[in-house]
Amino acid sequence: MIRDPTTKSWSAEQWLLGGMVLALAATCMGLLLGPQPAASAHLIALALLVASLTAALLMIRLVGRSQRRMEAMLRGRASGEERAMEALRNSEAQWKEVFEHNPVMYFMVDATGLVLSVNTFGAAQLGYTVDELLGQSVLRVFAAEDRDMVQRNVAACLDNIGQTHNWEIRKVRKDGSRLWVRENAKAVRRLGDQLIVLIACEDITERKHAENALQQSEMYLTEAQRLSHTGSFGWRVASGEIIWSEETFRIFEFDRAPSITHATVLQRVHPDDRARVQRTIDRASLDGNDFEHGYRLLMPNGAIKFVHARAHAVTNLSGDTEFVGAVTDVTARKRAEAELHEAQTNLAHVTRVTALGELAASIAHEVNQPLAAVVTNAAACLRWLNRAAPDLNEARGAVRSIISDGNRAGEVIQRVRAMVNKTTDQRAPLDINDVINQVIGLVQHELQSHLVSLQLDLAPVLPSVVADRIQLQQVILNLVLNGIEAMQPVTDRPRELVIRTRHDEAGQIVVTVTDCGVGIAAENAERLFDAFYTTKASGMGMGLSICRSIVEAHRGRLSVAANIGPGTTFQFTLPLREEDHAW
Numbered sequence: 001m002i003r004d005p006t007t008k009s010w011s012a013e014q015w016l017l018g019g020m021v022l023a024l025a026a027t028c029m030g031l032l033l034g035p036q037p038a039a040s041a042h043l044i045a046l047a048l049l050v051a052s053l054t055a056a057l058l059m060i061r062l063v064g065r066s067q068r069r070m071e072a073m074l075r076g077r078a079s080g081e082e083r084a085m086e087a088l089r090n091s092e093a094q095w096k097e098v099f100e101h102n103p104v105m106y107f108m109v110d111a112t113g114l115v116l117s118v119n120t121f122g123a124a125q126l127g128y129t130v131d132e133l134l135g136q137s138v139l140r141v142f143a144a145e146d147r148d149m150v151q152r153n154v155a156a157c158l159d160n161i162g163q164t165h166n167w168e169i170r171k172v173r174k175d176g177s178r179l180w181v182r183e184n185a186k187a188v189r190r191l192g193d194q195l196i197v198l199i200a201c202e203d204i205t206e207r208k209h210a211e212n213a214l215q216q217s218e219m220y221l222t223e224a225q226r227l228s229h230t231g232s233f234g235w236r237v238a239s240g241e242i243i244w245s246e247e248t249f250r251i252f253e254f255d256r257a258p259s260i261t262h263a264t265v266l267q268r269v270h271p272d273d274r275a276r277v278q279r280t281i282d283r284a285s286l287d288g289n290d291f292e293h294g295y296r297l298l299m300p301n302g303a304i305k306f307v308h309a310r311a312h313a314v315t316n317l318s319g320d321t322e323f324v325g326a327v328t329d330v331t332a333r334k335r336a337e338a339e340l341h342e343a344q345t346n347l348a349h350v351t352r353v354t355a356l357g358e359l360a361a362s363i364a365h366e367v368n369q370p371l372a373a374v375v376t377n378a379a380a381c382l383r384w385l386n387r388a389a390p391d392l393n394e395a396r397g398a399v400r401s402i403i404s405d406g407n408r409a410g411e412v413i414q415r416v417r418a419m420v421n422k423t424t425d426q427r428a429p430l431d432i433n434d435v436i437n438q439v440i441g442l443v444q445h446e447l448q449s450h451l452v453s454l455q456l457d458l459a460p461v462l463p464s465v466v467a468d469r470i471q472l473q474q475v476i477l478n479l480v481l482n483g484i485e486a487m488q489p490v491t492d493r494p495r496e497l498v499i500r501t502r503h504d505e506a507g508q509i510v511v512t513v514t515d516c517g518v519g520i521a522a523e524n525a526e527r528l529f530d531a532f533y534t535t536k537a538s539g540m541g542m543g544l545s546i547c548r549s550i551v552e553a554h555r556g557r558l559s560v561a562a563n564i565g566p567g568t569t570f571q572f573t574l575p576l577r578e579e580d581h582a583w
């Protein structure tokens with residue numbers, strides 16, 4: 001009970017005390033005014049009366065003071081309680097305000113999942129009013145397929161009271177549309193021992209969409225990389241760290257790891273290609289320029305893979321150089337190329353043999369000449385020996401001629417055999433002028449019988465080219481025979497064929513074969529190199545197409561141009577240096 005501090009009336013205790021003092025005073029008065037009062041008794045009673053009155057007055061004051069103190073204390077406490085209540089009311093209102101206006105959805109559900117409370121913002125976000133959700137099962141705002149998960153999560157909260165749990169889930173709006181939320185929930189015990197679960201949900205739909213889009217594009221990228229057998233990589237030059245995509249790990253057949261080093265990569269590189277790859281990496285790390293290279297991988301099971309890597313240099317945010325690149329497994333392409341190459345080699349062989357067949361008369365002539373000389377020399381030798389005094393010196397000379405003619409015939413046969421043989425690519429440094437002379441040796445008769453005069457304009461000193469001798473012989477033979485055939489109809493001018501060699505300013509060997517034959521129509525210039533294009537009744541049309549593939553396999557170029565005067569010039573180039581292959 002709180003009393004008004006200004007009231008001056010006495011308390012019950014004061015009245016009781018006053019009453020007791022008055023009773024004592026009355027007793028003393030009785031003693032004083034009694035029938036036989038004794039003088040000493042009178043004095044004692046009087047003293048007692050004065051003492052009791054004084055004590056009473058003191059007691060009354062003391063009691064009054066402590067009572068006032070108590071009242072003041074109680075008044076203070078009451079106003080404190082009132083202030084606390086006020087503060088609580090204010091804070092409740094503030095929190096309510098926060099819950100109402102915070103862009104976060106708040107739910108309070110009981111242990112059975114019934115909504116006890118939801119903020120207006122949350123309800124609105126789901127397209128409901130607060131009243132539409134209160135008392136309803138919270139499962140209503142979840143998709144049917146997610147409800148089990150909701151129940152499991154709520155149960156987990158109830159099993160661990162006071163512990164915060166969080167999860168990501170889709171919620172369903174009243175109109176059926178969905179949104180992604182991240183829920184933070186915890187079970188608490190309310191007054192009256194009731195268990196409730198408080199849930200705060202943050203809308204993460206946009207983040208989720210972005211994540212999904214990223215995941216999707218990553219999935220597309222991974223799939224595209226797998227389909228194209230192309231992996232990607234990033235290389236931070238300063239730290240030496242290399243980041244690989246899933247496909248790159250698959251190509252190199254390494255287990256996935258956050259990053260990888262060049263040392264590990266080099267382990268996989270074929271030992272014969274390792275130094276070259278190392279050089280490319282060293283150069284790129286020094287000059288920071290884009291690079292491109294092809295190399296082989298030697299797999300643990302002994303299989304060989306061919307890869308082609310390209311990288312582009314970029315400067316990252318901290319100003320350091322980074323390479324971003326792609327590595328493609330070109331093994332299948334390489335295999336197809338090898339098969340194609342083999343088919344081309346077979347075809348080249350067939351056409352070579354066919355050409356030699358056409359040259360049978362020429363070859364026979366080439367062999368016959370030394371053979372006839374052998375016979376003549378042998379007869380002469382016999383005559384020198386059959387003399388009465390045999391002339392041994394002359395006989396020796398004749399035998400020497402026999403040997404050299406025999407060797408000449410043998411060389412022709414050897415050359416023909418080499419061209420008939422099916423050889424694989426055998427590249428060696430060779431002098432192109434030698435190759436030309438060897439071919440001329442086979443076509444002498446052809447030239448003579450077609451009344452063609454051959455002019456050789458060969459550069460006296462030429463660096464050697466790394467090439468396959470038989471293949472180059474085939475190219476020159478076909479160009480010479482084509483030239484002879486193109487001059488067949490020419491009757492009004494000398495039939496002249498010129499073969500030239502030179503070393504040009506670009507550092508390559510250039511060979512030209514010029515005739516003064518029928519020439520070519522400009523529109524047919526490129527068709528000549530198509531397989532099976534021929535204008536000859538008995539032609540196969542494979543010659544120039546094979547010549548071009550042979551020259552290109554030597555990284556050269558074969559082209560044709562009409563002469564200023566009559567006839568045509570075919571020209572092919574051969575580079576001198578073997579460079580790193582870029583597949």
Ligand SMILES: Nc1ncnc2c1ncn2[C@@H]1O[C@H](COP(=O)(O)OP(=O)(O)O)[C@@H](O)[C@H]1O
Nearest residue numbers: 482486519528534535536539540541542543544
């Ligand atoms: N020197 C040349 N002058 C004019 N036409 C040529 C010459 N060389 C080739 N041709 C043309 O190119 C065609 C294809 O030549 P080639 O591929 O060697 O096949 P083929 O000699 O079997 O016809 C020839 O049929 C001819 O029409």
Ligand SMILES: [Mg+2]
Nearest residue numbers: 478482543544
């Ligand atoms: Mg031909």
